[in-house]
Amino acid sequence: MPTSIKMTRRDLVRAAGAAALAIGAPAIIRPALAADALKIGVLVADSGPAALFGPAQRAAAELGAATINAKGGILGRQVEIIFADAGASPAEVAKSAVKLMLSDKVEMIFGSHDSAVRQGVENVVKGKIPYIYTPVFEGDDCSSNVYFLGEVPEQELQKTLPKMVELAKGKTFYLVGNDYVWARTTNDKAKKYIADLGGTVVAEDYYPLGAPNKFENTVAKIKSAKPAIVLQTLVGGDNVNFNRTFADFNLSDDILRLSCLLEENTLIGIGKDASKNLYSSLGYFADLDLPENKAFIGELTKKYGDKAPQQCTISKGLYDAFVFAAAVTTKSKSLAAKDFAAAADGVQFETPSGSMTMMHRHTAKNIFLARCEGTKFTVIDTFAAVPTQQSCT
């Protein structure tokens, strides 16, 4: 009996030791990086609801790093990416950011994820290193040493809505969105623009996030209210679901739809039968007919072959982040918060969607209005260098 217990205990100790090794090991095993490499933590959606962007985000970031490195890197140092999953809860991602800063000693963090996660990361980064946030978001954040590359509602709506009114030959709007900050903020701003245009909002419906939503009710109401335009701020599966239901009820012939977050992947889900008269307003589409974009997509195809993940505005922003960081540091010659912030304001940089300018830590950029044709976007209008109207100092 005693021997068997001893055996078990020894096994236990051994198992515990092995476990400790396995956890401690990464720091040792991880290939030693070039001593002077500049490490950048990149937060991408490997899991969670946005995980469908994950592969494209990684690809865009890797291409961004390679492009910058080919031009001599940042501050003369080669750039090295350390990816971390941003698809988990804000606490979990914030913890990854702490690890990136403390263990991996990254000198910048780029991220493409939701705003709740961003606030978690901001809390731990505390402005110590530049944090570049790239996706579409609602604006109204002026945390220090954080730089926003994504489209804010003002950019998506200001020029686009008049164009939509022109296309629809009507000024009545029906607003449908998910019940959370981005959709509500976007719609609040939309209502201001609609009023300026002399239009009216006939009704607005908000659907809970993460609930099993069905859209037959709203579609029936739309059918009855007969607005000229349906402005959508739905995300993910709900976006697909609504648009399919809308088309099933035969409304797509008569009523135009403008979505504020409709990119290539979601359009594939909506499918060709449901995409008639559906418009999207964003700062980038993968099929943009610009030489910069052709080059970007060409490089990706060269790097990843036919299996290159589908790019969209959400993922492409991470490529922009590298270009932006390189442009700023050329001016600032330093990553110190004060120098970086001073140099960032007004810096202009070239991206696959054209030239962008950082103003008040938000980015003035080209906005494209695209019509869906099947499961592809056709750009019908381009609004150059649309300002963000954000005023962070």
Add this chain to the structure above:
Amino acid sequence: MEALLFTQGLNVIYEALILAILVLGLAVVMGLLNVLNIAHGEFIMIGAYAAYVVQRAGLPYLLAIPAAALVCGAIGLVVERCLIRPLHYEPFETLLATWGLGLLLRKCVELAFGRGYRSVEIPIRGSLSLFGESYPAYRLALMAVAALVLASLFIWYRRAPTGARIRAMVGNPVLAEAVGIRTRELARNTFITGTAFAGVAGVMVAPLTPVEPFMGLTFIVNSFFALVVGGMGTVAGLFAGATIIGGLQSVLSAAVSPTSAYIAMLLISILFLWQRPRGLFPRP
């Protein structure tokens, strides 16, 4: 206004029936066998992917039904053998195991099909005119099929002894074996039937929703509540639960707002769970 009311009325019936179809598989597995299969939504998801594959291969859509039943039944067979039976069909143990199973199935489908949305085309296009109001034909067809399935189930369940034998087996497995019920086979077949039903439900809803690996998660919560509110193990309970959860949410969503409708549905579920923990039409 009347036209809107009429359409909304149809929407309410549609949501109740579609929920009943989605719950059916769980009603068998949880209502009869007491297995809290939290991976039920994943079986629906796999059924939807089966529909996608069949459609992509250019085969007739109806073929997706046997395909999904076969695939989900086969997975059900393996799951029953490796997970459910070793856990002796214990409700909470199987709840935990199927939580892991759900995660596993989602990731496996992601491995095979990727994370992106797949779109399944509507097999019956266009609309039908009902009393001057048009309504999508596929939805009407679904409603008809759902009503038919529920009605025939109701009749079968009353007449065939299988239902009573399953109840007998779950209530008293030792005695069931003693009176000649081959309990192991009956439990296995019942479980497989439940997963196959879930697969077929997946085929039916695939053209209506985004098909992606995580779609199952949106079905599971409503399914659980519908089942518990209605009462487990009876067709009347299944129907009542789907009507209350699906129908009520639809009515409130139209009348007030979708978010309040959702919260109201949760609060009503709580009220039922508290005051009528065995549901409206419980198994006697």
Add this chain to the structure above:
Amino acid sequence: MTGGYFEIQNVSGGYGSGRVVREVSISIGRGEVVCLLGRNGVGKSTLAKLACGFLRPMSGAVRLAGVEITGKRPSENLTRGLTYCPQERVVFDDLTVAENLSLMRTNRRLDEFEPYFRVFPRLSERRGQHAGTLSGGEKKLLSFVRGLSERSDINVIDEPTEGVQFENVLHMADLILSHKKAGASFLVVEQNLAFVDRVADRIVIMDHGEIVLSAAASEVDRQDILAHLTV
């Protein structure tokens, strides 16, 4: 004791790794009623379960009409003519009395149970009622009727009279005797000596998992039995 119709040969076993029954052999001929007696916890019910396939014997064999059925499943044994009525949880509580009886019949009418209903009119009165609402004694009657109605060659019945009123105990004894006349054999686990007196051809007494007495009923009197039961 060879050549019995139902043979339990050197059977040992129990729950898990615990050996409750040790090397027990009982042989029952056609039309014979064997009553198994003993204090609580000596392994009577365990032996019944080992014999019918609810527990797998660690060693030994069970034979029915010369065919070995050791370790075969109860549902299979029933088709070979071996019926078992358990001591506890004797009916399906969720089912009605009628469903309890007709569960495995293709014919859902209860005609074939009429003879039993004549003896136990109570069951007939309550046929639409859920068995879970029956009293303990009524459940035992229902279980007993269900078991006998299988008309099996071998009937293993565990404590049929527990909680049953005396006149019904007498009716039960009469029914056993009439089935016996038709050639059926019985192994009855029992505590009720009045009942045992009426039905037993042979009495087997167990203690500590072993048989301590096995004799024709006519050869032992009550005092002998009591002496064994109160050691």
Add this chain to the structure above:
Amino acid sequence: MAYFLVRSILILAFLILIPPLLGEFWAYQLGLYFIYGLAALGVGLTWGQAGILPLGQGMFVAIAAYLTAHGLLAFGSSPIAYLALPAASVLVAVLAFAFAALVFRGRFEQGPSFSLITLALTLAAFQVANGWSSVTGGFNGLRNIPGLPGLDGFLDLYYLIAILLGLSIAAVDYLLHAPIGVLWRAAADNERRLAFLGYDVAVIKAAAFATASGLAGLAGALYAPQQNLVTPDLAGFAFSGDLVIFAAVGGRATVLGPVIGAIVVGVLSAELRDRFPWWEIGIALFFIVVVLRLPGGLMTLFAPLRRFSFARTATRARSAAPGKPRIATSLSVAFEDVRVRVGDVTILDGLSVRTGEEAVLCVIGPNGAGKTSTLNVMTGMLPRRGGRIVIDGADVLRPQPAIVANRGVARKFQTPSVFPKLTIDENLSVALWAGRWRGLDVLRLGLFAWTSPLLEEMRRRFQFLNAGTRPASALSHGERQILELTMALITEPRMLLLDEPCAGLSHEETAAVIDAIQWARGELNLRIIIIEHDMELVRRLADRVVVLHQGRFLADGSVEEVQRNPEVRAVYIGGSR
């Protein structure tokens, strides 16, 4: 007790010594997982002990986190901010208690539906947190929450979290070994028995849920200053589900298991997440293997170390339990025209019968006459459709097991109803404590030493009762009958209801039980009502016999009188074994 202290100190020392060894990042990471561990500790307590699976503990974490966040925002750097921690935790516990007591009240075996209620609540809470932007900051969360004053950096806060976790583990450890812990396990095992001993089962279960929620509240209160951000995802189902997973993986029946589960699953996910793209498959398989192969969780692996655990010794010195007030008279009961129907079946059809001068009343009658139902309706197990039941001169309008038990009625069921997973000693203790404990006695370890002359006498008569550490499930049918009879007797009732007390007993045991009943009847001012078929037994025990037939009173009198009664003879002869 000494061992308990040593173990607690060791755990605390271990927690405090980690960060210097592993560095600042680990202090931050473990700080977070310890917070999760606190909430999981509660899940383990309420699920593993009281048998209530909570699927929405995240809601309580979230409520406490939002409350603390507002407290910190309001008081900032003032030390008053520290009060937010206990305040949020206690508030959440009170809320949880009120809610659970309400849901549990008056109902038995609410388990699965209660779990689903908690799930629905947290789903609703998520939507509220998401939508109520002015208070919660909406989806993006309530941000810029200041840290606790005086604590700078990850390490300082880590020590606070570690100390609170260590203390919480010690507190839970203590509770589980205190009488309340036994009562929780008893409630999980057999709610009905507990109620029939006179305990308020709803309060006992609600106390477990409230303790768990208080721990969740503490976790939330620490989460706010640690993260400086509170988002609705705390109330999301995924987080609540994770807490259950932590408890399941670590071992829900143990104190440390859920905490270890939180740390192991957390660290494993964090380490695999950025390294292997398909890490979730690994986690899923790991989890399935744990459920299948280690139903007791990872703590099963530590079972060999269990022999060092804090075990109660059977040889502790016994002390006398406080006496119960003796009332010189036994309890009377009267039924007046009582009617009971279940579905469309009449069970009691206007039954009128009352107790008289006799000490032992035997109720006989054909099967299905309504004998057990009479006891059921009197103790609140069957609803009454009409008539009056008067116990001790007072109308009982809504009989409930605990209410009737506290009036002095003890009941022994037809099939023995004990706490199978508890030991013999624990079974007896739960019965002995009934009606004797006051106030915070349920926290005193001294209660385990309680005994009473009656209990000692029963232990002398039935030797198996002395094997105190055996689980009741290991007892034979007859022994369980006797254990239940003993449990009923040592509550020192004024009325004892026995439903076929000798069913399934051997002749020897029957004799011993009859002897014990006769002895108890002399010892206590006890009225005994016995349902019995065995006329020999009736003859030996009964002072008076009542015959029921078809839910009605048929006859009464002495044994001889009823046996001579032609009406009785027409329906019931009676005999003996």
